[in-house]
Amino acid sequence: MMSRNRNHMSLSFASKSENESFARVAVASFVSQLDPTIEELTDIKTVVSEAVTNAIIHGYDNQDTGIVHIEVTIEDDTVWLTVRDEGKGIEDVELARQPLYTSKPELERSGMGFTIMENFMDEVEIESQAGKGTIVRMKKRIMSANAILN
Amino acid sequence: MSLQIDVEHARDALIVRLAGELDHHSAQTVKATLEEAIERGRAHHIVLSLRDLSFMDSSGLGVILGRYKQITNKGGKLIVCDVNQAVYRLFELSGLFKILQIEDNERNALESLGVVS
Numbered sequence: 001m002m003s004r005n006r007n008h009m010s011l012s013f014a015s016k017s018e019n020e021s022f023a024r025v026a027v028a029s030f031v032s033q034l035d036p037t038i039e040e041l042t043d044i045k046t047v048v049s050e051a052v053t054n055a056i057i058h059g060y061d062n063q064d065t066g067i068v069h070i071e072v073t074i075e076d077d078t079v080w081l082t083v084r085d086e087g088k089g090i091e092d093v094e095l096a097r098q099p100l101y102t103s104k105p106e107l108e109r110s111g112m113g114f115t116i117m118e119n120f121m122d123e124v125e126i127e128s129q130a131g132k133g134t135i136v137r138m139k140k141r142i143m144s145a146n147a148i149l150n
Numbered sequence: 151m152s153l154q155i156d157v158e159h160a161r162d163a164l165i166v167r168l169a170g171e172l173d174h175h176s177a178q179t180v181k182a183t184l185e186e187a188i189e190r191g192r193a194h195h196i197v198l199s200l201r202d203l204s205f206m207d208s209s210g211l212g213v214i215l216g217r218y219k220q221i222t223n224k225g226g227k228l229i230v231c232d233v234n235q236a237v238y239r240l241f242e243l244s245g246l247f248k249i250l251q252i253e254d255n256e257r258n259a260l261e262s263l264g265v266v267s
Contacts, residue, residue: 017173017174017175017178018175020173020174020175021152021171021173021175024173024205039235039236042205042236045205046205046207046236046240049173049174049205049207049209050207050208053173053174053207053208053209056174057174099243099244100244100245107212108177108181108212108213108215108216109208109209109212110208110209110211110212110215110244111208112208112211112240112243112244113208115243115244116207116208116240116243119243
């Protein structure tokens with residue numbers, strides 16, 4: 001199929017933990033137009049939850065005065081998901097990506113956030129600058145939509 | 151509330167049933183409720199039923215691991231039961247399935263503790 005089917009949405013909300021479920025549901029609802037499987041939708045919800053939780057706990061140090069931004073672009077059967085904060089940033093991104101690593105063990109963090117994002121999505125890119133904030137860009141191809149397109 | 155916590159005493163075990171969504175937000179309530187139940191109560195073991203859990207992320211792993219450590223330090227056991235496929239995947243990714251005892255259902259969990267004959 002030659003014609004590009006594109007759609008886009010963006011949303012910004014206060015860095016309150018109550019908004020984690022709102023973010024999951026909003027993104028899942030938008031992605032639903034690709035007719036994903038339950039498993040694909042669970043993957044998307046989980047990574048949104050991980051990235052938004054990171055922004056709130058680490059980016060904004062659990063302060064509810066920050067803003068978390070989400071952008072989703074759909075292009076044919078591919079979902080591009082960006083979660084951004086203007087918080088304190090990650091000093092060592094490679095270290096933060098290590099499974100089971102957490103900078104806040106006292107909060108019972110499992111240190112699995114980025115590992116889950118990497119496993120559930122096709123691509124994960126992290127851009128972070130100390131004092132400026134963090135951008136997590138992720139990509140996932142939705143297989144069930146692909147089956148329909150063909 | 152996006153998560154309901156139901157706690158039932160069965161001899162020396164505490165049956166904890168979570169229903170709804172376990173994320174960073176609701177994990178804080180789960181932690182506070184269970185921490186107190188373990189410290190104040192006389193239960194030696196916990197059976198954690200995830201049958202009605204519709205969503206869980208890595209914050210759930212953190213709070214489960216935290217209670218596992220807490221109860222293990224007191225010489226008790228934590229058994230997780232009715233784990234759906236999505237949650238089991240998170241247990242696998244994190245390696246938690248290697249240290250947690252996982253049973254099919256509450257009855258099997260209680261039987262393995264010798265609470266039900």
